[in-house]
Amino acid sequence: MTALLVALHLAALLGLPFLLVGIVNRTKALWAGRKGPRLLQAFSDFRRLLRKRPVYSEVTTAIFRVGPLVVLASTIVSALLAPVLGRFAPISFHYDFVAVAYLWGLGRMAMMLGALDTGSSFEGMGASREATYSALVEPALFLALGTLAAATGHATFAELVGAGARGAAPAIVPLACAVALFVVLQVEAARVPVDDPTTHLELTMIHEVMILDHSGPELAALQYASALKMTICAGIVAAVLNPLSAADGPLLVAAVNVALVLGVAVAVGFVESLVARLRLAAVPTYVFVAVVSGLVALLATAGWQGGAR
Amino acid sequence: MTTASTLLAPVRDLAAGPREFFDRAAARLAAGARPVTFYGQPADDPASLTLTLVLEEEGRLSATRTAVSREKGFHALTRKFPALHAFEREIFEAHGVKPHDHPWLKPVRFSGPEPRQMDRYPFYVVEGAQVHEVAVGPIHAGVIEPGHFRFMCLGEVVHHLEIQLGYQHRGVERLLLQREPRALAPLVETIAGDSSVAHAWAYCDALEALAGLQAGPDVEASRALGLELERIAMHLGGLSGIAGDLAFLQGAATYGRLRTTAINTSMLVCGSRFGRGWARPGALRPGVDAEKAAAIRAALALLARDVAIVNEHLLSARSVQHRLHGVGVVRREQALEIGLVGLAARASGVACDARASLPGDLHAAHPVRALTERSGDCWARTVLRIREIDASIRWLGGLLDAHPALAPSAAPLGALAPDTLAVALREGWRGEVVHCLETDGQGRLRHYAVQDPSLRNWLGLALAVRGNEISDFPICNKSFDLSYCGNDL
Numbered sequence: 202m203t204a205l206l207v208a209l210h211l212a213a214l215l216g217l218p219f220l221l222v223g224i225v226n227r228t229k230a231l232w233a234g235r236k237g238p239r240l241l242q243a244f245s246d247f248r249r250l251l252r253k254r255p256v257y258s259e260v261t262t263a264i265f266r267v268g269p270l271v272v273l274a275s276t277i278v279s280a281l282l283a284p285v286l287g288r289f290a291p292i293s294f295h296y297d298f299v300a301v302a303y304l305w306g307l308g309r310m311a312m313m314l315g316a317l318d319t320g321s322s323f324e325g326m327g328a329s330r331e332a333t334y335s336a337l338v339e340p341a342l343f344l345a346l347g348t349l350a351a352a353t354g355h356a357t358f359a360e361l362v363g364a365g366a367r368g369a370a371p372a373i374v375p376l377a378c379a380v381a382l383f384v385v386l387q388v389e390a391a392r393v394p395v396d397d398p399t400t401h402l403e404l405t406m407i408h409e410v411m412i413l414d415h416s417g418p419e420l421a422a423l424q425y426a427s428a429l430k431m432t433i434c435a436g437i438v439a440a441v442l443n444p445l446s447a448a449d450g451p452l453l454v455a456a457v458n459v460a461l462v463l464g465v466a467v468a469v470g471f472v473e474s475l476v477a478r479l480r481l482a483a484v485p486t487y488v489f490v491a492v493v494s495g496l497v498a499l500l501a502t503a504g505w506q507g508g509a510r
Numbered sequence: 511m512t513t514a515s516t517l518l519a520p521v522r523d524l525a526a527g528p529r530e531f532f533d534r535a536a537a538r539l540a541a542g543a544r545p546v547t548f549y550g551q552p553a554d555d556p557a558s559l560t561l562t563l564v565l566e567e568e569g570r571l572s573a574t575r576t577a578v579s580r581e582k583g584f585h586a587l588t589r590k591f592p593a594l595h596a597f598e599r600e601i602f603e604a605h606g607v608k609p610h611d612h613p614w615l616k617p618v619r620f621s622g623p624e625p626r627q628m629d630r631y632p633f634y635v636v637e638g639a640q641v642h643e644v645a646v647g648p649i650h651a652g653v654i655e656p657g658h659f660r661f662m663c664l665g666e667v668v669h670h671l672e673i674q675l676g677y678q679h680r681g682v683e684r685l686l687l688q689r690e691p692r693a694l695a696p697l698v699e700t701i702a703g704d705s706s707v708a709h710a711w712a713y714c715d716a717l718e719a720l721a722g723l724q725a726g727p728d729v730e731a732s733r734a735l736g737l738e739l740e741r742i743a744m745h746l747g748g749l750s751g752i753a754g755d756l757a758f759l760q761g762a763a764t765y766g767r768l769r770t771t772a773i774n775t776s777m778l779v780c781g782s783r784f785g786r787g788w789a790r791p792g793a794l795r796p797g798v799d800a801e802k803a804a805a806i807r808a809a810l811a812l813l814a815r816d817v818a819i820v821n822e823h824l825l826s827a828r829s830v831q832h833r834l835h836g837v838g839v840v841r842r843e844q845a846l847e848i849g850l851v852g853l854a855a856r857a858s859g860v861a862c863d864a865r866a867s868l869p870g871d872l873h874a875a876h877p878v879r880a881l882t883e884r885s886g887d888c889w890a891r892t893v894l895r896i897r898e899i900d901a902s903i904r905w906l907g908g909l910l911d912a913h914p915a916l917a918p919s920a921a922p923l924g925a926l927a928p929d930t931l932a933v934a935l936r937e938g939w940r941g942e943v944v945h946c947l948e949t950d951g952q953g954r955l956r957h958y959a960v961q962d963p964s965l966r967n968w969l970g971l972a973l974a975v976r977g978n979e980i981s982d983f984p985i986c987n988k989s990f991d992l993s994y995c996g997n998d999l
Contacts, residue, residue, distance in 0.1 A: 233763035322644040326666075326980070394829065397757040401651040402984040404644070405755075477829035478757035480837075481666065481981040 218428035219244040228470025255417035268315030269419040275308035276426040285436030287458035288363030316411035327410035344495025345381040377498035384491035386434035435465040513870030517571040531576035543567040548597035583608035593849025619676035636662040655994035678998035702996035707736040708938025710789035712945040715934035730872040736788040741939040743772035764820040797918040834889035838974040838986035852941015858886035864937040891989040962996025
């Protein structure tokens with residue numbers, strides 16, 4: 202059974218990122234009255250980039266070339282720790298969610314150093330913004346996950362967000378955590394209203410501007426890592442919202458979770474279709490929504506556990 | 511003349527001594543006259559330069575000119591009247607005649623007898639530990655025109671923006687003098703491709719005035735149809751761009767789609783989506799029969815209906831309001847001081863619209879009110895576009911009622927009046943387009959000065975972004991939507 206779940210998990214990590222990008226773009230296209238590109242267009246782009254030879258600026262050093270590899274590797278390892286299929290992760294240990302957060306931090310640092318290595322003022326601004334907003338979003342992530350750990354009494358990522366682990370906790374706890382984690386997704390995956398993945402305006406970019414100088418397989422790695430990060434976040438949100446319990450069997454839980462992940466992608470597309478992007482200075486306020494949601498979940502958990510005693 | 515926006519005057523009536531010229535100019539500018547254009551041209555005496563100043567006051571255009579010594583130069587008016595800054599920089603650049611005490615003789619388009627090298631231009635430098643510079647362009651990420659922007663920033667906040675243009679300099683004015691003056695329309699339409707009709711109409715006005723020809727009501731109505739369709743189309747394109755820069759998908763997609771309806775209507779009438787071939791001197795080119803008139807009405811009705819729906823979406827979205835309100839503000843005093851024109855001026859509360867202030871027969875019969883907003887921010891420039899689209903659609907309805915059919919016609923253009931200056935002004939979607947044509951003793955063109963509103967409005971953009979976040983620059987830029995080639999000529 203575990204071998205099957207590991208295989209399914211790996212398959213999800215390979216396929217879902219491309220599909221999620223396709224679903225977000227298709228949702229936006231439908232809202233705009235267009236047909237939109239094929240659902241797996243991102244995969245075609247990925248293959249096209251893999252065939253290309255990268256171009257390097259003369260001013261860059263090895264840091265620039267190593268960056269994408271570190272980003273890819275750290276994101277893949279974090280994906281092995283995250284319960285994208287609901288209640289299972291191939292690698293699992295106590296407080297592994299802390300490792301996930303700092304694996305992302307490692308990748309982010311590599312990407313920022315690579316951006317600074319180009320010497321471009323755009324990329325420097327992007328790195329500065331990335332540092333700021335990721336620092337702001339980290340408390341929200343830990344508030345939500347820590348609350349779930351407290352509410353469930355579990356310490357591994359897969360169990361604490363996993364389906365059915367919440368037991369008798371009031372519904373407000375998973376809902377508020379899902380809101381917080383959805384905002385985390387928007388920040389980490391550089392989606393509207395925090396960032397605009399489709400813009401060509403370097404001055405407004407956060408994530409995109411840091412990868413402007415990358416090309417070929419390295420750009421493919423960065424784009425895949427970014428989509429994978431969105432998949433992880435969507436998987437966590439889905440797991441928190443997953444109505445099934447451990448008793449329902451891991452395969453059914455996984456199937457429902459994948460459906461919910463696709464639903465999260467549609468939700469991301471809805472937000473991108475209906476809301477303009479925030480002013481950069483207002484992004485901290487928006488991230489604060491996630492922090493407050495995490496706090497609400499924490500207080501609800503404290504109240505519930507206090508009352509239960 | 512019955513067109514107040516065209517001035518025709520024998521050159522000898524305009525001449526004044528330098529002292530009288532500058533004193534009178536200063537007095538009239540101080541009394542509230544609005545500078546329309548100020549340009550130099552070689553005089554008969556190679557040691558001097560002829561300066562021509564055109565002012566608008568109380569619904570009337572007037573011109574005066576003088577000759578100044580090339581060697582001695584003249585005392586700049588810009589110190590007292592900053593609205594003239596671009597003109598005096600242009601005079602210095604094109605002729606090497608120095609306006610003394612001008613605060614900032616930055617080249618306008620890096621042309622002229624002694625071209626300064628763009629890459630050696632000394633930009634302003636802001637010093638300090640927290641200061642950093644961001645250089646954008648001249649090659650941009652999108653398919654847009656080239657221009658260089660140098661931001662001096664404190665963190666994310668723009669302290670100062672210096673804009674460098676001239677990458678599109680094509681030598682338009684020189685080229686215009688090398689061709690047959692009556693056949694310049696196709697060239698004039700390419701001065702700024704998004705304002706083809708405005709430029710062509712101003713050229714036709716000036717040339718017809720020189721040829722002693724009076725455009726009939728139908729001819730004017732036809733050109734106005736082209737100009738207002740151009741205004742509607744370009745405003746829709748601008749709104750689509752603004753929404754796109756905000757990542758507001760609904761607006762970007764829908765305004766973009768509706769712009770196609772507007773430009774396709776132009777194509778239906780004249781065969782070109784950008785109104786090329788619409789205005790020709792002495793002629794009514796694109797006829798409008800009952801069938802075409804019905805098609806135009808149908809397109810306008812569709813636009814009116816669909817634009818209202820997407821306007822509601824855009825204006826009521828809190829996220830859009832938050833992005834546009836208070837961003838990129840140009841105060842009314844600033845707008846007046848630096849002489850903004852057109853849409854940008856009206857958004858700052860300056861009622862500057864040639865259709866209203868200098869109405870000819872056509873605009874007297876079908877009046878246009880200069881619409882203004884007060885706040886001078888990106889929101890004002892967005893809302894003003896929306897209001898002007900609505901107003902133009904309604905106005906065109908009235909025009910089509912009065913002119914249900916427009917039959918093609920062509921009047922022969924005679925010889926041009928000798929030694930005469932014609933200045934024509936037309937309110938394009940971006941602002942006033944000014945064409946100055948002057949003939950010599952044999953009735954040949956001696957000088958052709960072209961002015962796109964962009965020349966005067968670029969400084970407005972630089973002021974608007976001061977103190978704003980650098981990430982808001984694109985939206986400020988789009989809200990002005992100025993032309994690079996119109997400035998660079």
